[in-house]
Amino acid sequence: xxxxxxxxxxxxxxxxxxxxxxxxxxxxxxxxxxxxxxxxxxxxxxxxxxxxxxxxxxxxxxxxxxxxxxxxxxxxxxxxxxxxxxxxxxxxxxxxxxxxxxxxxxxxxxxxxxxxxxxxxxxxxxxxxxxxxxxxxxxxxxxxxxxxxxxxxxxxxxxxxxxxxxxxxxxxxxxxxxxxxxxxxxxxxxxxxxxxxxxxxxxxxxxxxxxxxxxxxxxxxxxxxxxxxxxxxxxxxxxxxxxxxxxxxxxxxxxxxxxxxxxxxxxxxxxxxxxxxxxxxxxxxxxxxxxxxxxxxxxxxxxxxxxxxxxxxxxxxxxxxxxxxxxxxxxxxxxxxxxxxxxxxxxxxxxxxxxxxxxxxxxxxxxxxxxxxxxxxxxxxxxxxxxxxxxxxxxxxxxxxxxxxxxxxxxxxxxxxxxxxxxxxxxxxxxxxxxxxxxxxxxxxxxxxxxxxxxxxxxxxxxxxxxxxxxxxxxxxxxxxxxxxxxxxxxxxxxxxxxxxxxxxxxxxxxxxxxxxxxxxxxxxxxxxxxxxxxxxxxxxxxxxxxxxxxxxxxxxxxxxxxxxxxxxxxxxxxxxxxxxxxxxxxxxxxxxxxxxxxxxxxxxxxxxxxxxxxxxxxxxxxxxxxxxxxxxxxxxxxxxxxxxxxxxxxxxxxxxxxxxxxxxxxxxxxxxxxxxxxxxxxxxxxxxxxxxxxxxxxxxxxxxxxxxxxxxxxxxxxxxxxxxxxxxxxxxxxxxxxx
Ligand SMILES: [Zn+2]
Ligand SMILES: [Zn+2]
Numbered sequence: 001x002x003x004x005x006x007x008x009x010x011x012x013x014x015x016x017x018x019x020x021x022x023x024x025x026x027x028x029x030x031x032x033x034x035x036x037x038x039x040x041x042x043x044x045x046x047x048x049x050x051x052x053x054x055x056x057x058x059x060x061x062x063x064x065x066x067x068x069x070x071x072x073x074x075x076x077x078x079x080x081x082x083x084x085x086x087x088x089x090x091x092x093x094x095x096x097x098x099x100x101x102x103x104x105x106x107x108x109x110x111x112x113x114x115x116x117x118x119x120x121x122x123x124x125x126x127x128x129x130x131x132x133x134x135x136x137x138x139x140x141x142x143x144x145x146x147x148x149x150x151x152x153x154x155x156x157x158x159x160x161x162x163x164x165x166x167x168x169x170x171x172x173x174x175x176x177x178x179x180x181x182x183x184x185x186x187x188x189x190x191x192x193x194x195x196x197x198x199x200x201x202x203x204x205x206x207x208x209x210x211x212x213x214x215x216x217x218x219x220x221x222x223x224x225x226x227x228x229x230x231x232x233x234x235x236x237x238x239x240x241x242x243x244x245x246x247x248x249x250x251x252x253x254x255x256x257x258x259x260x261x262x263x264x265x266x267x268x269x270x271x272x273x274x275x276x277x278x279x280x281x282x283x284x285x286x287x288x289x290x291x292x293x294x295x296x297x298x299x300x301x302x303x304x305x306x307x308x309x310x311x312x313x314x315x316x317x318x319x320x321x322x323x324x325x326x327x328x329x330x331x332x333x334x335x336x337x338x339x340x341x342x343x344x345x346x347x348x349x350x351x352x353x354x355x356x357x358x359x360x361x362x363x364x365x366x367x368x369x370x371x372x373x374x375x376x377x378x379x380x381x382x383x384x385x386x387x388x389x390x391x392x393x394x395x396x397x398x399x400x401x402x403x404x405x406x407x408x409x410x411x412x413x414x415x416x417x418x419x420x421x422x423x424x425x426x427x428x429x430x431x432x433x434x435x436x437x438x439x440x441x442x443x444x445x446x447x448x449x450x451x452x453x454x455x456x457x458x459x460x461x462x463x464x465x466x467x468x469x470x471x472x473x474x475x476x477x478x479x480x481x482x483x484x485x486x487x488x489x490x491x492x493x494x495x496x497x498x499x500x501x502x503x504x505x506x507x508x509x510x511x512x513x514x515x516x517x518x519x520x521x522x523x524x525x526x527x528x529x530x531x532x533x534x535x536x537x538x539x540x541x542x543x544x545x546x547x548x549x550x551x552x553x554x555x556x557x558x559x560x561x562x563x564x565x566x567x568x569x570x571x572x573x574x575x576x577x578x579x580x581x582x583x584x585x586x587x588x589x590x591x592x593x594x595x596x597x598x599x600x601x602x603x604x605x606x607x608x609x610x611x612x613x614x615x616x617x618x619x620x621x622x623x624x625x626x627x628x629x630x631x632x633x634x635x636x637x638x639x640x641x642x643x644x645x646x647x648x649x650x651x652x653x654x655x656x657x658x659x660x661x662x663x664x665x666x667x668x669x670x671x672x673x674x675x676x677x678x679x680x681x682x683x684x685x686x687x688x689x690x691x692x693x694x695x696x697x698x699x700x701x702x703x704x705x706x707x708x709x710x711x712x713x714x715x716x717x718x719x720x721x722x723x724x725x726x727x728x729x730x731x732x733x734x735x736x737x738x739x740x
Contacts, residue, residue: 001019001020001021001022001052002019002020002022002029002050002051002052003017003018003019003020003050003051003052003053003054003055003060004017004018004019004020004029004034004047004049004050004063005017005047005048005049005050005051006018006034006036006045006046006047006048006063007045007046007048007092007093007096008036008038008043008044008045008093009033009043009044009045009046009093009094009096009097009105010043010044010091010093010094010097011091011093011094012091012093013091013092015048016036016038016045017054017055017058017060018034018036018060018061018062018063019054019060019061019062019063020062020063020066021062028070028071029047029050029066029071030047030048030049030050030071030075030078031046031047031071031072031073031074031075031077031078032046032047032066032067032068032070032071032072033045033046033047033066033067033068033072033104034046034047034063034064034065034066034067035063035064035065035067035107036061036063036064037061037062037064042064042065042107044067044105044106044107045093046072046073046078046093046096048078067108072100072104072299072316073096073099073100073316074299074316074318076353076354077096077099077314077316078096079353080314080346080349080350080353081095081096081099081314083349083353084339084341084346084349086709086713087349087709087734088339088340088341088732088734089712089713089716089732089734090338090339090340090341094338094339095339098311098314098338098339099314099315099316101288101291101292101295102288102291102292103288103292104292118151118152118153118180118181119151119152119178119179119180119181120146120148120149120150120151120152120178120179120180120181121143121149121150121152121155121167121170121176121177121178121179122148122149122150122176122177122179123143123175123176124174124175124176124177125174125175127140127143129175130170130173130175132166132169132170132175134159134162134163134165134166135166135170138158139155139158139159142154142155142158147277148181149179149181152167152178155167201235201238201387203238203242204235204385204387206230206234206381206383206385207235207238207239207242207383207387209381210226210228210239210381211239211242211243211246213226213379213381214226214243214322214357214359215243215246217357218243218246218247218250218252218321218322218356218357219250221321221355221356222355222356222357223351223352223354223355223356223357223358224357224358224379225348225351225357225358225360225372225377225378225379226357226358226359226360226378226379226380226381227328227360227361227362227365227369227370227372227373227378227379227380227381228359228360228361228362228381228383229362229363229365229370229373229380229381229382229383230361230363230381230382230383231363231383231384231385231386231392231589231618232363232386232392232585232586232588232589232590233386233387233390233392233589234363234383234384234385234386234387235383235386235387236326236361236383237267237270237326238387239359239361240256240324240326240359240361241270241271241274243322243324243359244256244271244274244275244305244322244324245274247321247322248275248278248304248305250321251319252304252319252320252321252322253298253301253304253305253306253317253318253319253320253321254304254305254306254317254320254321254322254323254324255306255312255313255315255317255320255322255323255324255347256271256305256306256307256308256323256324256326257308257309257310257312257313257323257324257325257326257333257343257344257347258307258308258309258326258327259309259310259326259327259330259332259333259550260309260330260332260550261283261284261285261309261524261527262524262527262528262531262547262550262552263326263327263550263552264281264283264307264308264309265524265527265528266531266552266553267307267326268281268307271305271307275305277303278303278304278305279303279305279307280294280295280297280298280303280305280306280307280308280315281294281306281307281308282294282295282306282307282308282309282311282312282315283308283309283312284309285523285524294306295315295316298315298316298317298318299316299318301318301319304317304318309332309343310332310333310335310343311343312343313343313346313347313350314346320350320354320356321356322356322357322358322359323347323350323351323356323357323358323359324358324359324361325343325344325347325358325359325360325361326361326362327361327362327550328344328360328361328362328365328366328369329362329364329365329366329369329582330362330550331579331737331738334737336737340731340732340733340734340736342735342737344360344366345735360378363585363586363589363620364581364582364585364586364620365620365624366578367578367624367627367628367631367637367638368637368638370624370628371628371638371639372638391597391598392589392598392618393560393588393589393591393597393598393599393600393618394597394598394599394600395588395599395600395601395602395615395616395617395618396412396599396600396601396602396616397601397602397603397604397607397612397616398410398412398413398601398602398603398604399604399605399607400603400604400605401605408495408499408500408503408563409503409507409561409563410601410603412601413561413563413601413603414507416559416561416599416601417504417507417508417541417559417561418507418508420558420559421508421510421511421540421541424540425540425556425557425558425559426534426537426539426540426541426542426554426556426557426558426559427540427541427542427557427558427559427560427561428541428542428543428544428548428554428557428559428560428561428587428590428591429500429504429541429542429543429544429560429561429563430544430545430548430549430560430561430562430563430583430587431495431496431497431500431543431544431545431563431564431567432545432546432564432567432568432583433459433494433495433496433497433545433564433567434459434461434470434496434497434498434517434518434519434545435459435460435461435462435468435470435496435497435498435519436459436460436461436462436492436495436496436498436499436502437459437460437492437493437494437495437496437499438457438459438460438493438494438495438496439457439491439492439493439494440457440458440460440467440479440490440491440492440493441490441491441493442482442484442485442487442489442490442491443489443490443491444482444485444487444489445482445484445485445487447482447483447484447485449467449479451469451471451472451474452474453469453472453474453689453690453691453692454469454471454472454474454687454689454690454691455687455688455689456469456470456471456687456689456690458474458476459496460478460492461498461519462498462499462502463498463519465477465478466478467479471687471690471691472690472691497515497517497519497543497544497545498515498519500543500563501513501515501543504541504543508540508541511540511541512538512539512540512541513539513540513541513542513543514530514533514534514539514541514542514543515542515543515544516530516542516543516544516545516547516548517543517544517545517547518545518547521547527547531552534554534556535554535555535556537556542554542557546583548587548590549583549586549587549590550586552590553590554590554591557590557591557598558591558597558598558599559591559598559599559600559601560587560588560590560591560598560599560600560601561600561601561603562584562587562588562600562601562602562603563603564603564604565580565584565602565603565604565606565611565612565615566604566605566606568580568583569606569609569611571686571740572686572740573686573738573739573740574631574634574636574739575737575738575739577611577623577627578627580611581611581614581615581620581623581627584602584611584612584615585614585615585618585620587600588600588615588618602615602616610622610623610626610627611623614626635678635701636701637735639703640678640701640702640703641701641702641703641704641705641708641735642699642700642701642735642736643699643700643708643712643732643733643734643735643736644697644698644699644700644732644733644736644739645662645666645697645698645699645700645730645731645732645733646685646695646696646697646729646730646731646733647659647662647682647695647696647697647698647724647728647729647730648693648694648695648696648728648729648731649693649694649727649728649729650692650693650694651694651728652694654727654728655693655694655695655696655728656694656696658724658727658728658730659681659682659696659697659698659728660682661720661724662682662698662720662721662724662730663679663681663682663698665715665718665720665721666679666698666700666715667679669711669714669715669718670700670711675702675707675711676702676703676707677700677701677702677707677708677711678700678701678702679698679699679700680698680699680700680701681696681697681698681699682696682697682698683696683697683698684696685697685739685740686739686740687740693729697739699739700712712732712734716732
């Protein structure tokens with residue numbers, strides 16, 4: 001008999017011991033899921049520890065069932081989850097649950113599932129050697145998407161009446177095999193963008209040096225964080241590919257993180273060209289079955305390169321030897337609900353636990369990483385030259401205060417747009433605001449249309465003629481007259497991407513326009529097809545929100561217009577400068593990556609602000625140095641470690657009273673033992689009401705992370721907080737990325 005220490009996969013904070021009559025002593029049970037009796041029910045748990053001795057004083061109940069033939073959470077991941085759980089103050093059971101693919105997160109169904117079997121085709125020769133008119137680019141792409149078998153139904157759907165002839169001929173010629181496959185196994189694994197195949201390129205001396213140095217850490221198995229700070233277009237991807245190759249040669253697996261699905265689709269094609277079947281992909285755009293199959297292949301060590309978004313940091317790679325975090329500064333790495341983790345930081349924890357090198361890459365590193373590199377905690381590589389010697393774009397500023405009337409386009413940007421179009425070149429307009437007009441104001445009485453649930457102005461959308469809240473999604477019909485004074489004198493103030501599109505249509509009626517924002521792009525397929533149209537030069541003007549700032553390579557782009565550089569800068573958040581500087585440089589970097597010289601025009605009302613200045617000079621370090629100075633003075637991250645405690649309730653009084661009680665308790669605890677923690681607040685959050693809830697917050701800052709962890713644990717596991725959490729919602733946000 002053995003005794004299992006079981007963590008339930010829910011919010012239960014303590015573990016329980018169960019006994020198992022096992023006659024298979026070698027069976028690896030640690031990390032397996034088990035069903036255990038709790039009260040009158042069976043609940044799902046994970047085995048954290050195995051012992052031959054029964055804990056004293058307790059009579060253990062028997063395990064109801066062991067659900068897995070082998071561990072589904074590796075020992076390494078259990079340790080990582082324990083660390084993550086205590087760092088972010090999130091229940092361990094729920095943290096572990098996040099590492100499992102969806103089907104394993106539930107109790108198994110009573111009846112075993114039966115799999116449907118379907119006919120599928122697999123290529124048995126290289127696609128080039130198939131000589132058939134029907135085997136066109138589209139069909140080739142389909143075959144590439146379904147590496148383990150292309151369902152015949154998809155071929156029929158694609159070729160229509162030619163399909164049977166094609167299948168018979170292809171079988172006869174030995175080009176394909178028709179196999180029977182369980183429906184679940186035939187998986188569309190790729191949404192990769194159409195990118196030309198790239199041969200391994202000759203490395204520049206910068207690239208070679210980095211490869212060499214990280215390669216050495218790889219061979220030695222030592223935890224070394226490296227920051228690759230390289231301008232846009234400096235060939236970071238080629239370095240990632242070569243390092244992955246090196247790790248594979250040493251028999252190690254590699255984890256590659258990218259912040260957004262759209263970037264994954266771009267990287268996926270490039271990685272698949274080099275690593276073929278070894279590549280696993282992981283993001284929310286894939287179906288649960290596909291994710292399950294990718295996850296299983298990784299767990300069984302059949303796939304050794306995992307490429308994915310945020311939650312891929314918890315994939316069960318075997319013998320992981322290297323972690324790469326691309327665009328490490330990106331706020332998308334931070335999850336803003338439930339477990340509020342930052343995947344970049346969890347990747348660092350994982351690398352440290354595994355004692356392996358980690359490479360963080362960005363053209364605009366987070367101040368935290370920049371600071372760590374400057375202080376010598378990270379090895380810093382700087383690349384200031386683009387590959388092939390393409391020059392960085394020329395940047396100019398238009399002072400909007402000097403423009404005669406407030407308009408979307410300055411004369412300068414308008415002329416440049418026209419000029420660029422006349423030359424047959426591509427332009428991009430960046431504005432981080434969706435919709436048509438962000439405010440609807442009554443000219444007579446001053447009424448502003450506000451979301452009832454959020455106390456935030458509603459945005460007018462012209463395409464559906466309605467008013468929408470961009471925070472909670474509340475939508476209402478457009479109003480014809482002021483609801484307060486009943487006069488029909490409403491003004492639609494400001495502008496969003498819809499209005500920009502309309503304006504471009506009047507300036508350049510012949511131009512093909514692609515708008516890229518969340519209103520037009522509803523899913524990944526939309527995005528990939530739009531990006532493909534852009535890449536193929538079928539579009540002359542791209543208009544987009546932050547969706548287009550991230551790492552995309554627009555080879556034909558030669559002019560970028562930043563319509564309102566001050567939008568984010570004005571937000572009352574200590575990180576707004578950092579976010580703006582990153583966005584401006586990232587957007588600027590999209591232009592002129594190939595033959596044409598890039599030009600960037602920035603429209604601003606603050607031309608002398610150092611954020612704008614650094615964007616104009618294309619000098620991100622200039623921004624970092626100034627910003628670090630001010631952060632140090634104000635004791636903000638990276639000089640301080642910070643946590644934000646958010647209290648929310650639909651009852652304004654309750655949250656007010658609760659947050660003050662909590663602040664008093666935190667202050668008295670902080671003073672009692674001389675914790676050297678700084679407590680700020682409580683204060684109403686800048687977004688005071690969201691989704692019907694009133695919000696207040698308290699900030700705690702400390703110089704050292706370990707001190708803060710200990711202090712927080714003391715607060716969080718106290719009776720005061722326990723009681724408070726029964727009345728109002730209390731959320732801990734460690735290392736917050738925004739304080740809005
Ligand atoms: Zn009015
Ligand atoms: Zn709202």
